[in-house]
Amino acid sequence: xxxxxxxxxxxxxxxxxxxxxxxxxxxxxxxxxxxxxxxxxxxxxxxxxxxxxxxxxxxxxxxxxxxxxxxxxxxxxxxxxxxxxxxxxxxxxxxxxxxxxxxxxxxxxxxxxxxxxxxxxxxxxxxxxxxxxxxxxxxxxxxxxxxxxxxxxxxxxxxxxxxxxxxxxxxxxxxxxxxxxxxxxxxxxxxxxxxxxxxxxxxxxxxxxxxxxxxxxxxxxxxxxxxxxxxxxxxxxxxxxxxxxxxxx
Numbered sequence: 001x002x003x004x005x006x007x008x009x010x011x012x013x014x015x016x017x018x019x020x021x022x023x024x025x026x027x028x029x030x031x032x033x034x035x036x037x038x039x040x041x042x043x044x045x046x047x048x049x050x051x052x053x054x055x056x057x058x059x060x061x062x063x064x065x066x067x068x069x070x071x072x073x074x075x076x077x078x079x080x081x082x083x084x085x086x087x088x089x090x091x092x093x094x095x096x097x098x099x100x101x102x103x104x105x106x107x108x109x110x111x112x113x114x115x116x117x118x119x120x121x122x123x124x125x126x127x128x129x130x131x132x133x134x135x136x137x138x139x140x141x142x143x144x145x146x147x148x149x150x151x152x153x154x155x156x157x158x159x160x161x162x163x164x165x166x167x168x169x170x171x172x173x174x175x176x177x178x179x180x181x182x183x184x185x186x187x188x189x190x191x192x193x194x195x196x197x198x199x200x201x202x203x204x205x206x207x208x209x210x211x212x213x214x215x216x217x218x219x220x221x222x223x224x225x226x227x228x229x230x231x232x233x234x235x236x237x238x239x240x241x242x243x244x245x246x247x248x249x
Contacts, residue, residue, distance in 0.1 A: 002077050007086035009038035011199035015217035033057035060087045060121030070128040080132040083145040085125045089117040090162055090201050098157040111161040118165035123172045132199045134184040145191030145239050152248040170239050177237035188231050191239035194220045
C-alpha cells in the first residue's frame with residue numbers, strides 16, 4: 001500500500017508516519033515544507049530506508065509547490081491507497097495571527113491566511129493527487145478537520161477565521177467526495193477531527209482542556225488510523241471524530 005502524508009514533519013503527522021511504518025505492507029511518501037527542518041522525519045527515513053519512506057518538499061499554500069510535488073511523486077508511484085492531509089493553522093506569533101474573541105479582532109489578512117492553509121490547502125491536495133487515488137479499488141483521502149468547523153455545534157462563538165476556514169474545508173470535502181465518486185465508487189473522501197492533541201497548535205489553549213482529554217500524538221494517531229481502517233464508501237463526504245462518531249455540518 002502506498003500512503004501519502006502531507007505535513008509529516010512533527011506532531012500528529014510524524015506519529016501517523018511512525019504508526020503506519022509498523023505495518024509491513026505500507027510504503028510512505030511524507031511531505032513537509034522544508035525537509036531540512038524535519039530532523040525527526042529524516043531519522044525515521046534513515047531507519048526504514050528510502051524504499052519504505054520517501055520525503056518530498058510541499059507547501060500547501062503554493063499551488064506550484066503542490067503541482068511540483070505531484071509530478072515528482074508520480075514519477076515513482078503509480079497509485080496511492082491513501083492520502084492524509086494534516087494542514088492546519090490556528091495561531092502564528094510571527095504575524096500576530098490569533099483566534100479572535102470579538103468582531104473587533106478580525107484582520108482580513110489573517111482570515112485569508114487561515115483559509116489558505118486550513119481550507120484551500122487541503123482542496124489543492126485533492127485537486128492534484130486525485131488521479132493517483134481514483135483507480136477503482138479502495139482508497140481513502142482523509143483531511144484533518146476540527147469540531148469547531150461545525151456550524152450546528154457552534155454555541156459559544158469566537159474563533160471567526162479558524163471556524164469559518166474549517167467549515168469551508170468540510171464543504172470542500174463534501175463537494176469533492178460527490179465528484180470523486182463519479183470516477184471511483186471505492187474512493188472515500190472524509191474529514192477527521194482528532195480531538196485535542198498535545199502539539200504546538202493546541203499548546204496555548206491546553207489549560208482549558210478537561211482532565212484526561214488531552215491526547216498524545218501517538219494516541220491520536222492510533223485512534224485516527226482505527227477510524228480510517230473502518231471507513232466504507234458510504235462514509236464518503238462526512239466528517240468523523242477520533243472515536244468514529246459523525247460530526248454535524
